[in-house]
């Protein structure tokens with residue numbers, strides 16, 4: 134977990150600067166580091182914890198552990214390792230997520246119904262695939278390794294995305310439990326930074342946005358292109374719980390004029406009166422965290438708000454949400470406090486293709502491109518994002534009603 138993006142992106146694993154013979158070791162080290170982090174995150178969870186699917190959007194921890202393993206089996210071993218025998222013939226059906234090109238799959242909203250394989254068998258599945266991948270790296274030869282290194286990087290970054298989901302999904306599950314279990318009793322919400330002026334001024338200018346070099350990136354971050362940005366003021370700081378409480382006290386959740394129509398429909402249907410995971414206990418607001426239920430800290434950034442809520446808050450404050458281009462230019466200037474490492478920040482940009490975007494060829498073309506409608510872009514990273522996973526050009530995306538992720542906001546102003 135980090136509050137800094139990778140300021141200098143690591144060289145690709147396939148970088149020609151790799152010393153001959155060292156590539157297998159680099160791939161193995163990177164692979165095992167990510168695989169071990171998944172297991173480290175799962176370690177405090179009992180088999181019962183790992184089983185639960187508390188809503189259709191959240192997946193069991195056991196499923197995350199197995200699905201990330203299937204990804205290596207399907208896209209690396211199955212396609213590039215001659216003679217590889219899958220661990221179990223049914224696992225491709227059980228643990229394929231949404232890759233139509235990779236064959237039929239179990240229904241997403243029924244992942245919690247799968248009691249077998251159990252958590253320990255999923256552990257055995259992981260160890261089997263880990264050993265096969267390490268053996269493959271050792272035996273494949275330099276040319277083949279150089280060719281598959283970009284695929285390995287996708288697999289590593291894919292598994293890191295699921296590491297974050299393991300936290301958001303188990304937190305949602307624990308938040309449904311009346312005794313509010315702690316994932317880690319010693320966990321603390323990261324403290325916010327408060328330095329500099331409240332507003333960063335971006336004058337009108339044409340800027341390059343998107344990923345420009347060959348360091349790792351997802352396909353949705355390209356093509357880099359030029360965009361007219363500004364004049365705009367971007368809030369240097371994240372919106373806090375204290376500011377959110379003022380919105381609530383002012384009747385923000387009940388005032389339909391502040392809300393998009395779809396947003397107010399969700400507020401009414403779900404009876405939203407506060408951010409996700411908040412509970413009112415004896416007249417005081419508490420929030421479910423990875424350490425259990427804790428008092429809401431007015432100085433901490435607000436977390437677990439949907440796009441609809443972020444949009445309504447901005448309207449109430451007489452401000453706006455920034456576009457993703459404005460966010461990226463401000464972040465590149467290094468002037469945003471807590472751009473990374475606490476909460477993903479909603480932008481008002483629809484998740485759509487950059488000019489000239491084409492999904493990559495093959496099944497992995499389903500990774501990002503087919504989701505480019507009806508969702509909103511979030512920028513930055515969160516307290517659950519693994520070390521080294523974030524970038525200034527990273528485009529996260531969720532539906533506007535989603536709020537079980539670690540999501541917050543910063544404001545923009547055009548006056």
Ligand SMILES: [Fe+2]
Nearest residue numbers: 200230291295
């Ligand atoms: Fe996945």
